Amino acid sequence: MHAVAKTTTSVPGLRERKKQATRRAIAEAAVRLAAEHGVENVTVEAISEAAGVSPRTFFNYFPSHDDAFVLVDDEVGERIRESVRLAPADRPPLDVVRDALVAELDGFEARKELWVLQCKVLQRSPHLIHRGLKAHVAEERALAVAITDWLGSTRPGTDAPPGAAVFPRLLAAVAQTALRVAVEHWCDRPGETALAEVFRDVFAQLAQGLPRPPA
Amino acid sequence: MHAVAKTTTSVPGLRERKKQATRRAIAEAAVRLAAEHGVENVTVEAISEAAGVSPRTFFNYFPSHDDAFVLVDDEVGERIRESVRLAPADRPPLDVVRDALVAELDGFEARKELWVLQCKVLQRSPHLIHRGLKAHVAEERALAVAITDWLGSTRPGTDAPPGAAVFPRLLAAVAQTALRVAVEHWCDRPGETALAEVFRDVFAQLAQGLPRPPA
DNA sequence: AATAATTTTGCAGGGTCTGCATCTTTGCCT
DNA sequence: AGGCAAAGATGCAGACCCTGCAAAATTATT
Structure with a gap:
């Protein structure tokens, strides 16, 4: 407190750092051994x-x-939801969710090696995909709440048509599914296409109601 | 072979019947105890x-x-895929998949009690949802193949635009997701709405590119 | 009725996961 | 520095999950 001024925040402390290191060591060892x-x-x-x-x-x-x-990062989901909540109320819902996801894609490509490696492991053990989907479903539900918040900011308390109640859940679920399909597709063709490109293409198809692609 | 003419097919025999009975007894006991x-x-x-x-x-x-x-019924998925493969080549893809699923909805509502009960169990144990999704993902991949077959019957062997390769997987995944969301939504409101109605509504929203629902 | 095929069962054993007590490490204080 | 309190790591016992294998019981066939 006297001689050395400590950086009041930011530094997590040795304890926390060792915990994170241990966690990463275990996860990395697991993936490598599994591969x-x-x-x-x-x-x-x-x-x-x-x-x-x-x-x-x-x-x-x-x-x-x-x-x-x-591999799950809780902070990513929170950033996505915050992005949705703060979106302009008059934008197309699909675009709002898409952009919220796209913003996280950079950090995704940064760990490209790791994800490709994990994709291989997941492909060989489909039973693990669902473990990954566990986080997926949790994210999906939280995202649905965020979407509801965002939509609700437009018109609170009105009698809704039958489809309105399902909409947030449907949008959240479809968006997560699109993300998963994009990642799987991208993993199958490493280096061939940028993830962002696959991602944008998938959402474009969704926005058009999944018409037959030109052959 | 001489005195008594056997019913050459149809009758599964006592052995098979006991097996099915045992399987159902186990599943029913499991669900009841879990509930x-x-x-x-x-x-x-x-x-x-x-x-x-x-x-x-x-x-x-x-x-x-x-x-x-x-609860998983393998035959249902096979019927759905066959329905997709035999669909007219000029119909909108989303409609084809929707109708293939709708055709199975009757058998679904017939076991309404059972599904509602299981929905409660799954809600209390989210970890089981993914076990259910296991079959889901398997179905999704098989469905993607069926969709590819159906599309391929239109124009075999042509240079495809970037989005074409993803399309079957995307459509299959989105359709399965829509089905899941519809069932979850329907389970939350037992008796309020027919499953078929929720189902059609969800697909209508998909076909329109998930626009904001009128408030 | 006897034989063959299938199913059920018991048993042994390895792997997963949890609670509890103990020991070591870390953070903070004087 | 040195010591105290909190938190993490470890070992151990034990319950449960799951899988071969071989024996017993049940069903189908001759």
Whole structure:
């Protein structure tokens, strides 16, 4: 408090940093081992061994064996929802959600290697896709709430037509699905197309009501 | 072969009937117990006990504990895909998929009680939703293939624009998602709206590119 | 009625996951 | 510095999940 002025915020402290490091070490070890030997042949013990922690510690970071193989960043979803809530009220809903997602694409491509590697693991173990979709569904529901907020800011308290109540959930679900399809498609063709391009194309098709593409 | 002429087909035989009965008994016991005590408090032993089989037999019918709680009918998906493949080549893709799904809706409402009950279980245990989505994703991929077949029957072997390759996967994924959203929405409001109505409404919104619903 | 095929079952064993007690590490204070 | 309190890591016991394998029971066929 006297000689050295501490940076009052920002620095998470050694404790938190070590925790994050441990978490990343476990996740990275899990993905690498899975890419080499296949998911079902990678035990918690092996992951812990490679990450340099005890098997018991593994479960302090991941609730289940499978959860170690999917990469989830909570902050991304929160930024997306905030972006939706602050969107101009008169824009097309699909555009609002699309742009909110596109804004996060840069950080996505930055970790390209990691995602491609994980995509391979997920393709070999479809059973893990659903673990990834777990976060997906959670995101979907939170996004639906954000969309409802955004829409509600236009006209509060009015009798709605039958479709209105489903709309936020449908838009959120479709947007997440489009994102997933774009990523899967992009993973299948590494380096061939930019993710942003696939992404924009997919949303364009959605906006047109999924017409038959010109052959 | 001599005295009694056997009904050459149709009758599945006592063996097959008992198997189906056992399977249904296990599934029903699982759902009922889960509805009462919560999924995580229902062990395989308890389910087997209630179904009148040994714990080992449980795993002869369901690959995992969680799989006993989701109802899947393989034949339904096959009928849907066949319907898509046989559709007129000049119809709007979204309509083709919609109608293929709508045709199965009757059989769906017939088991209304069962589905509502299961929806409650799934709502209390989100972790099971993904198990249900497992079949969902499998269906999605198979459906994408069927859509590709159907589209391909129009013009085989032509240079495709960037969006064309994604289209079948996107359409299949979006259609499955729309189905899921419709079912969830319908489960939340039992008896208020017919599933077919929600379903048609959702697809209408998709066909219009998800515009803002009139408030 | 006897035999063959299929299903059910018990058992052993490995893997997942949790709660609890203990030990080590980290953060903060004088 | 040195010590105290909080938090994380670890080991262990135990319940549960899941899978082979071989024996017993049930069903189909001759």
